[in-house]
Each structure stands twice: as C-alpha cells, then as structure tokens.
Amino acid sequence: MMQNVEETRRRDSSGRFLKEDPEEVRAAQKRRRERWNLRHPGRMELHRTRWRARHPIQDKESKRAYKERNRDRLLLDERERHWNIRMGVLKIMGGKCEQCGIDDPRILQINHLNGGGNAELRKAKLTNRQRDLRIMRSGLRPTGLNLLCANCNVLYEYERGARFQPDSLANPKPLYKVAPSIG
Numbered sequence: 001m002m003q004n005v006e007e008t009r010r011r012d013s014s015g016r017f018l019k020e021d022p023e024e025v026r027a028a029q030k031r032r033r034e035r036w037n038l039r040h041p042g043r044m045e046l047h048r049t050r051w052r053a054r055h056p057i058q059d060k061e062s063k064r065a066y067k068e069r070n071r072d073r074l075l076l077d078e079r080e081r082h083w084n085i086r087m088g089v090l091k092i093m094g095g096k097c098e099q100c101g102i103d104d105p106r107i108l109q110i111n112h113l114n115g116g117g118n119a120e121l122r123k124a125k126l127t128n129r130q131r132d133l134r135i136m137r138s139g140l141r142p143t144g145l146n147l148l149c150a151n152c153n154v155l156y157e158y159e160r161g162a163r164f165q166p167d168s169l170a171n172p173k174p175l176y177k178v179a180p181s182i183g
C-alpha cells in the first residue's frame, strides 16, 4: 500500500535512509498527533491530566518553559485583557472626566471620592483589577467612585489637602476649580 510520504522515513535509490530535516519531522509528528486527536476525542487531555498529577516537578517546569517561550505573546494578551476591562469600566462610569469632560481613555482615572482608595481596597481584600471586574460584571456605576482625567485628579488631591502646597501657592489662579463639585 502506498504510504503518505510524511509518514515514513524516506530512502535514497540504494535503500539507505535519508537524513531528515528536523523541522519537517517535527511538523509531520504534529500532523500525526492532530489526526490521532481527532480520532480519540478527549483522550489526550485525560492523558495529560494524569501525567501532570504524576509528575508535579516536570509539570511545573514545563509550565515555566511554556511561559518563557511565549513571554511576548502572553504579555500582549495580558495587556489587551487589561485594556478591555478598563474600557468596559470607563464606559460604565460615563466615559469622560466629570470635571473637564475630556474623554481620552489613556488619561482617565477611576477616582475615590474623599481619597482612601487603596485603604478601601485593602480592607475589602480586592485588587484594582478585581474591583474593575466586579464593576464590569455588575454593569452598574459604583458609588464612592468617579471618573477624572489625570490633571483633574491631581488638582482634586491638592484641593482636598492630600497633596502639600506651600503658602505661596495656596491661592493660585486656578485653571478650573475642582473640589466644590465633588463629594
């Protein structure tokens, strides 16, 4: 029976095995694995799960190696996920700075009214990310938070006394007054 060329080692005219291209061999192995997988659905996963349970050290090492090999792609995926969550939260929260109206998502910040945002998160044992995911899932605008651009956020911090300003700067000609309209 005629066999697929990729399935068998090739010989030269005198019947000796040809030295094979490792790339090609790996590709053929991969194709074979994929065909086997199609014929035996779920078996590979089962085998893998069992193997992992029996070889915890190698499992850990192979996961580490996978991460290392795919570092750039994984980082990119992670950053994209971060942005998707962030964009979702910004949308729920109105999508623009509540003070000046700027809507560039790169500089919009979720601001805790009256400060204490990090302490609050620590108390609730939530990371920023977990808080954002909660907002996303609920689809509801949370209380105690508002949306400000980076500039307005800094001015807000000065005006509520969270940042120090010397007396000589106590009454600067304001670009816009931030504090009165907030909390």
Ligand SMILES: [Zn+2]
Pocket (backbone or CB within 6 Å): 097, 098, 099, 100, 101, 102, 148, 149, 150, 151, 152, 153
């Ligand atoms: Zn602003």
